[in-house]
Amino acid sequence: MTSVASRLLMVCVAAGLIFPAPAHADELGTxxxxxxxxxxxxxxxAAWELSRGEGVTVAVLDTGVDTHHPDLAGAVVEGPDLTGAGTTRVGRHGTSMASLIAGRGHGEGGELGVVGVAPRARVLSIRVTLEADDPARTDPHVAVLVxxxxxxxxxxxxxxxxxxxxxxxxGGDGSYRGSPDEDAAVRYALSKGVVLVASSGNDGEGANRPTFPAAYPGVIAVGAVDERLGPAPFSNRQDYVSVTAPGTGIVSADGHASYVVGDGTSSAAAFVAGIAALIKARHPGIGVTDVRRAILQGSVRMNTGRRDEAYGSRVANARRALLAAGAPRRVLMAARPRQAAVGGDLRSTGVGPLIWAALLLLVVALVARVALRA
Incomplete structure (x- = not known):
């Protein structure tokens, strides 16, 4: 784009400027x-024809959310600050993620600003980490709480x-190792039917280490693709990566009613969390396993010349995921990729019913043989 609004956006991103004047704000929102x-x-x-996330609460565990951003007006419920750091920095990263999940835009008809994947969902903001430039990171007491x-x-x-x-x-604070407490908390959430989505990490061009909480079993770990739907080079390549979503050149809400453009698997995870909210709203009571299955089966092949199972070879698609979630369970089971059936899950391949039928026929034949002999 070459419009003035586009240039204003890039200036804001580069310099962190605030635009209090309404005209500038409108250009920025456009x-x-x-x-x-x-x-x-x-x-x-297309997915909004079926669901917009009505009535679903998405907890955003992050640096906190700026509830005063116009694109998040009325969308955010503030939860606790579990870092013990106090209000040392506005939650810019958390605000960014919240806008991608449930941003509502602003202006007449909500035509300006960022709209999220599930614009009628509710965000529950829980502060669990600090901004990268937060001076509270050097406080030993805060470090223990974080x-x-x-x-x-x-x-x-x-x-x-x-x-x-x-x-x-x-990617930090021990997240390369995980912890028993986090693992137990993940299992607790899954047992209560709560869907967990996490970014796979931005270590792909470096050490490419497993990153938690994405690496815990049961968590939907999300990698990033670029605008051509090819693998983003920074995105971690691990066998726990479930699916991918856009993660480069992503525009999102920023602190001080502004916007930012950035790269990272953080954005990709927020998008998929929004898709999960759409599914939950459309299908109340749907289980964690079925939400995950719908997202994976609704995804599309990424634009790459080779299949990379360690990366996640498919890109999430909101409408297809909603349709997959609404399909009868037996259809979903039959459509499961072949490798998912390895390990003895006979029911998922359609082999189970054949075996039971064969066993039943064998029993009938044996009974008939005994009867004839008698």
Whole structure:
């Protein structure tokens, strides 16, 4: 784009400027909406014909959310600050993620600014980590609290009505190792039917280490693709990666009613959390396993010349996921990829019924033989 609005957006991103004047704010909001390319790629506008996330609460475990941003007006419920840091920095990263999940835009008809994948969902903001430039990171007391904050945040979210938990976290503070408390909290959430989504990590061009909470069993781990739907080079390549979503050149809400353009698997995870919210709203009471299955089966092949199972070879699609979630369970089971059936799950391949039928015929034949002999 070459419009003035586009240039204003880039200036804001580069310099962190605030635009209090209404005219500038409108131009900025227009530019932000024009650059939301991931929505079309993921079939989101078509998905809105079926669901917009009504009534679903998505807990955003992050740096906190700026409830004063115009695109999030009325969408956010503030939860606890589990870091013990106080209001040292506005939650810019958390605000960004919340807007991608449930942004509502602003202006007449909500035509300006960022709109999220599930614009009628509710965000429950729980602060579990600090901004990268937050001076509180050097406080030993805060460091201790932050290390256990994710586990406490997951449990708090579950106990306060969250149906989806979005965690664009990882890459520091022990997240390369995980912890027993976090693992237990993840299992607790899954047992309560709560969907957990996490970013796979941005270590793909470096050490490419497993990153938690994405690597815990049961968590939907999300990698990133670029605008051509090819693998983003920074995105971690691990066998726990479930699916991918757009993660480069992503426009989102920023602090001070502004916008930012950034790259990362954080954005990709937020998008998929939004899709989970759409499914939950469309199909109340749907189980965690079925939400995950619908997202995976509704995804589309990424634009790459080779299949990379360690990366996640498919891109999430909102409308297809909603349709997959509404299909009869037996159809979903039959459509499961072949490798998912390896390990003895006969029911998922259609082999189980054949075996039971054969056994029944054998029993009938034996009974008939005994009867004839008698």
């Amino acid at each position: 530019a932000a909406r024009e650059r939301q390319w991931p929505l079309e790629v993921m079939g989101v506008p 290390r256990g904050a994710v586990a406490r945040g997951i449990r708090w979210a579950v106990d306060h009505g969250a149906e989806v938990i979005s965690m664009s976290l990882g």
